[in-house]
Amino acid sequence: MTETPSTAGLPAPRTRAAAKPALDLSAERLADLLGLIYESALKPDTWAIALSALREVFDGNYVSLIVRPGSGDDLGLIVSAAGDHRTIDPNNPPLSLSPFSGMLVDRVVTVDDVLTEQDWRASAYFRDWCLPHDVFHVMAVDIQTRDGGVYGLRITRGDGAVRFSLADRARCQTLLGHLRRALDLHLSVNQDRQVNKLYGQAMAHLMVGAVVLDEQGKVLECNPMAKAIFEMNDGLVVNGGQVEATYAADNRRLQRLVREVLDNTGRPARLRPAEAISISRPSGKVSWGLVVQAISPDRWTEGKHRPCAAVFVRDSDSKAMPPVRLAQELFQLTAAETMLAIQLANGLSLEEAAEALNIRRNTARAHLRSIFSKTGVRRQTELVRIFLNSVVLLGASA
DSSP states (O other): OEEEEOOOOOOOOOOOOOOOOOOOOOOHHHHHHHHHHHHHHOOGGGGGHHHHHHHTTTOSSSSEEEEOOTTTTOOEEEEEEETOOOEEEEEOOGGGSSSSTOOOOOOEEEEEHHHHHHHHHHHIIIIIGGGGGTOOEEEEEEEEETEEEEOEEEEEOOOSOOOHHHHHHHHEEEHHHHHHHHHHHHHHHHHHHHHHHHHHHHHHHHTTEEEOOOTTOOOEEEHHHHHHHHHHHHEEETTTTTTEEEEEEHHHHHHHHHHHHHHTTOOOOOOOEEEEEOOOOTSSSSOEEEEEEEEEOOOOOOOOOOEEEEEEEEEOOOOOOOOOOOOOHHOOOHHHHHHHHHHHHHTOOHHHHHHHOOOOOHHHHHHHHHHHHHOOOSSOOOOOOHHHTTTGGGGSSO
């Protein structure tokens, strides 16, 4: 999605104003601006607020951050802040037409550095897009992050406004380092979030619920499988922000175990063994298997609401439903053989699997012999073991 300003509600072009000195950026105003910039690194949705503050600092009518230029059918992504209550228009012209494309990074330039005023006014980019939006004076810089990505910052003023001064350029140059660090921080935080999400999904694929607790035993985060287990309300729930067991005896054991683990978080890893208990289920199904493991704090995670313990829950009676295609590719089985192998991995006998698949017993035996031949195993129990221990379950839907 591309966010750019539209012509809706634009005021009439202003007459050319007399030159005035650049706005004085006081220490208090600079602190507020930098606070917004660094907050945007942690909350990407607030970038527009930071850009709006930049727009006011530079007395511009628009400030835009080109996150992704786009190519082909991809319109890219531009986050914009506009004055005078302008609306957002998704129809952005190809950025390749801009005279500011392909600039040297970290170099602040204006229109005067790129084109003469006559050439600028005659260009298709100005005539077809800038002029209708009252964009005439442009100050631009490309910012390169540590991963090699390039973000474009564009600050504009209308035809009736003063040109960007040397003081404006110097102020923009001063802010570049902060903008780059904020973008690098955003990349690092986003990468950590993506990695954590991937780990959580992998645990869910393996049918393991994972819960992270803080120093008070309160739930900080759950993966999809843990959420599904709590939603069952079958022996385990989250109550008051804490993981609790339905039965009083189980809950006493669980709370005592969590407290013991939390009390040992400061000890060396070799002195912090994982603790496990079983939790009964009112449904009468096989009990939940639950393990609590301490999470080692580091020097930067002191204080409230830091990860201190992890709870892992496994449903021993759950059924594996990996994608048939992945199982076929991994073991070189036919679709029919794969379906039989899945039924056997879920604990059915050969006769029960044949009935579930609505095939003859002799057909099931023929499939099983073929499976043995392709996987190199000789017994059904061995087939189940290699099937469940394979990576095929990582392809299951979370």
